Amino acid sequence: MSAQIKVAVLGAAGRMGAEAVKAVSEASDMELVASLGRGDDLAQILEAGATHVVDLSVPAATEANVRFAVENGLHAVVGTTGWDDDRRAELDSLLKGHPEVGVLIAPNFALGSVLASAFAATAAKYFESVEIIELHHPNKVDAPSGTAVRTAELVAKSREDAGVPASPDATETQLDGARGSVVDGIHVHSVRLRGLVAHQEVLLGGPGEQLTLRHDSFDRASFMPGVLLGLRTVACRPGLTYGLDGYLELGQ
Numbered sequence: 524m525s526a527q528i529k530v531a532v533l534g535a536a537g538r539m540g541a542e543a544v545k546a547v548s549e550a551s552d553m554e555l556v557a558s559l560g561r562g563d564d565l566a567q568i569l570e571a572g573a574t575h576v577v578d579l580s581v582p583a584a585t586e587a588n589v590r591f592a593v594e595n596g597l598h599a600v601v602g603t604t605g606w607d608d609d610r611r612a613e614l615d616s617l618l619k620g621h622p623e624v625g626v627l628i629a630p631n632f633a634l635g636s637v638l639a640s641a642f643a644a645t646a647a648k649y650f651e652s653v654e655i656i657e658l659h660h661p662n663k664v665d666a667p668s669g670t671a672v673r674t675a676e677l678v679a680k681s682r683e684d685a686g687v688p689a690s691p692d693a694t695e696t697q698l699d700g701a702r703g704s705v706v707d708g709i710h711v712h713s714v715r716l717r718g719l720v721a722h723q724e725v726l727l728g729g730p731g732e733q734l735t736l737r738h739d740s741f742d743r744a745s746f747m748p749g750v751l752l753g754l755r756t757v758a759c760r761p762g763l764t765y766g767l768d769g770y771l772e773l774g775q
């Protein structure tokens with residue numbers, strides 16, 4: 524029998540952290556050895572004998588948490604947002620000094636969301652126009668969502684590789700923000716609405732037609748298969764993986 528995966532959850536009292544604590548506790552190949560929140564001493568992770576860390580904290584804390592894990596030889600599965608290009612580059616160079624450590628940064632753990640983003644990237648080169656609408660609960664602290672940023676990056680790369688020009692847009696005057704934010708040339712619109720959990724639509728438009736790719740997370744349970752997949756895989760994938768699609772066979 525292979526060894527148990529010994530997991531420390533950071534941000535354990537949060538909406539996602541609490542769900543991860545439950546999922547890890549119920550997984551027969553894992554042992555929850557530590558649950559930490561704001562202000563807790565990270566040394567507890569080592570004292571508890573963790574082999575893996577799951578970070579579901581806040582953008583302001585995630586970088587220090589992951590650095591601590593890597594410097595101590597622990598694999599990390601990260602769902603927290605805020606990992607822009609600069610932060611990922613710094614982490615990448617830190618990992619060069621710890622070649623046995625794996626880190627997964629997953630903007631979205633829901634398998635349906637990962638698939639929807641991949642489908643959008645595949646479709647985007649065939650349509651003249653593309654825009655993204657992400658819709659979330661009003662307690663979310665960041666906009667646009669990490670998922671929308673990642674989707675825009677994938678869509679933009681696919682269109683660039685295929686030589687597709689920017690989406691047409693004749694706007695000459697606008698109120699600030701009317702056209703949303705722009706990520707790699709793709710317009711992203713953020714909705715915050717009571718009752719929502721996490722949702723996204725990619726709108727693709729061509730002459731006389733529209734394709735809409737929509738994904739809905741109605742419950743945070745939707746993220747847990749991806750968290751567990753990440754924990755089971757990360758030790759076999761040294762270095763930094765950005766996006767759960769890196770662990771899936773999507774046939775791109």
Ligand SMILES: NC(=O)C1=CN([C@@H]2O[C@H](COP(=O)(O)OP(=O)(O)OC[C@H]3O[C@@H](n4cnc5c(N)ncnc54)[C@H](OP(=O)(O)O)[C@@H]3O)[C@@H](O)[C@H]2O)C=CC1
Binds near residue numbers: 536537581633
């Ligand atoms: N990848 C994915 O699939 C998903 C990612 N997310 C992302 O995960 C993150 C957490 O989301 P959510 O659970 O909704 O947010 P919450 O605000 O509910 O939870 C965050 C938790 O982290 C705690 N925290 C704050 N500072 C630290 C610290 N230094 N170390 C450890 N814990 C800390 C907070 O404590 P306190 O309340 O005291 O501040 C809080 O309990 C967000 O970035 C979100 O975008 C969310 C859903 C899915």
Ligand SMILES: O=C(O)C1=N[C@H](C(=O)O)C[C@H](O)C1
Binds near residue numbers: 632663664
């Ligand atoms: O804060 C959330 O809730 C979510 N955050 C992640 C994001 O920013 O994309 C993942 C999911 O959308 C839920």
